[in-house]
Amino acid sequence: MSLLQDGYARRALIEALLVGALCGLVGVHVVLRRLSFFTMAMTHATFPGVVLAALVGVDLLLGSGLFGVLVVLGVSWLTTRPRSDSAAAVGVVLSAGFALGVALLSAQAGFTRDLSAYLVGSIVTVQAGDLVKTALVLAAVALTLALVGKELVFGAFDRGGMVAAGYPAGRLDLLLLLVVELTVVTSVPAVGTIQAVALIVAPAAAARLWSDRIGPTTALAVLLGMASGVVGLAVSQAYQVAAGAAIVLAACGFFVLSVVVAPVVRGRPVPLGVG
């Protein structure tokens, strides 16, 4: 395929594979803990971080990553206050973050161009340096999840039991939120804000329809994440459509396919909600 012919297409492919794997890994926990809205909010709320980083001249990933940490802490604090509706709080943060980013950006020239790149992603302009960063993040996240993965699953199912058993449940929750945040800021430059959510949620949700065990689900999520990247890029090249969006549609396609096929293959009805 012409996908592998030129340098930037090759880099785009590698980035798609790396990001797909990263999102698949993290996605399993996002789906398990019903953090989809939070992830959505993260993609919007870390936007000002990107703009600020660009303004200050700091590396974008670093800048948005640090800003994202602040956002995570803010959301965590908001949701632990009594009588707070976490969904509303997340909504407020989402709105605030994105509006701040847009306002900051509009104060610059080149408003629309940069904004679009953020929204839609620009995987085809990815550089070798970006690939290294993504690979490092993937390695770090994979290591973290390998170390505390089963505790995270325990906490997702039975937080009370976990606290009773003496685990620092609160800190584990926060750790996962930070891992999600890191995944988001790494994936957004490649596939765009909203698309990053798709890559995190859809492959994992699809995988969940095929297996009830964490191990196989994770493996399948990673596989589907990478497959979405490849298929998406191929379609994007063939039909001249935005790469990020094509990748998303591929991921959603796998999910819809799983909804339809998995119950038949597994021999029993599966509820439409997943995990």
Add this chain to the structure above:
Amino acid sequence: MSEPTGPVLLRFDHASLAYGRARVVEDVHGSVHGGEAVALIGPNGAGKSTLLRAVLGLVDVVSGRIEVLGSTPARARRDVAYVPQVDTLDAQFPVSVGQVVLMGRYRDVGWLRRPGVRDRALADDALEAVGLAERKDDRFGTLSGGQRQRVLLARAIAQQPRLLLLDEPFNGVDAVSQQALLAALRRLQDDGAAVVVSTHDLALAHLACDEVCLLNKHQVAFGPTEATLTPELLRAAYGGQALELAVDSVIVAR
């Protein structure tokens, strides 16, 4: 207790219930007269809530029949009131006690119209009947669990029902509220309404109910309280989770 005074308001005719293709309750048979109170007793998962929902027409009756007020459950629903368990409700919700009770009038007020003077009077009377008139303007969530359960009963009373269904209303309720609930139910019965209440509390069943239906996915017994709450039948219903303490009293585990 006294002889059944009123007409049959609720009749189970060998009714079996199912969710989709899974049968959940089998062969319920018996009738409830106006003025009577029937206790629905059985372990968790026995199908008590399901049976109540079937009387409301919300669960499929796959064999036999349920006749409510001489008609089908769906058509009789206007005159049937349901009191849910209070802990299913959000205590933070910004509604006042008075507003909750007034909700019982909505169906009769109808779509597109606002509650009128008569509706508000009925709501006030209902709140009075459960002894919480002075809390009318307080936020619902500021009341204790037992008080909130009384408010939900008031909401049902405001509906002026002929049949009243209560889903474990006495769970974790303080003594004062329990008395208030029983008194309000007694008043309704005196007015000719029939009451069906699911409960774990055998003493309460003895105290307040004319008949008992023992349920454990199928009907174990349906008859007068004294005759039905025997150790043998209770053990049959609770399947070995019953503990016999003395010769004629039994403790049941949930």
Add this chain to the structure above:
Amino acid sequence: MRYLLEPFGSPFMQRALAEALLLGAVAAVVSVFVVLRRLSFVADVLTHTVFPGVVIGFVVAGTSGIVWGASVFAVLSTVLITVLAGRSRVTEDASMAIVLTGFFAVGVVLVSRQTSFTSDLTAFLFGRILTVDRQQLVVTAVIGAAVLLLLGLLGKELLFRAFDPAGAEARGYRVLALDLVLNLVVALVVVAAVRAVGTVLVIALLVVPGAAGRLLSDRLAGITLIAVGTALLAGWLGLVASWQASVNHGLRLASGATVVLVLVLLYGVAAAIATARKVRA
């Protein structure tokens, strides 16, 4: 005071203000329900699923086609979301996120196939309140009236369902139908907001006012009043801020974004007041 009125000398600023106030008030009333029913995510999904409709409408009929395209997709996605949420008891979280991103991706694909890609994308997503014309005001007013009428007529049933869905169902109300109506109301607000504030920022109008009201009041009437007041204030002050910044400081701040920022600031004030009250009590 002159500072606050100065920007509104010209007709286009007056129209922008009218649009902001109208939209803000209507969205604020809806946001009370969004917060009470925990529909923030549903609202967010709807703001994104409308996007492909916006693009298709624009492609087919220019700027006047936007509202029509948005409406069609609003209805479609409302039905889809309501059905999904009704069917899956465990978690509709993931399914909704997938619907959101899938629809949005379709919109992006459609936009990327057109020329003038970038500028149109941001106009769709962030709106251009400063270019609101009289026709747009009429559209907003009509949709606003429809929304308020629906909420006025069905308010008590919606409240009952919000508070006690089991009780409402027992009473014979079809909960799914009521949910469909409320979701449709949210979708209508999104359609009304599409040209002024854009799809991405309307979520702020649909969540923040109600959230601020909830912080400060325990009664439905109070919450609604505060929500509407906050939205009106934010609309006005936001436009003032962006105008003054542009005219007096040479700083171009997107108007829609500025309104949202003021709104969030007001939420912060509400949060501070709420915390102070609790400390005093």
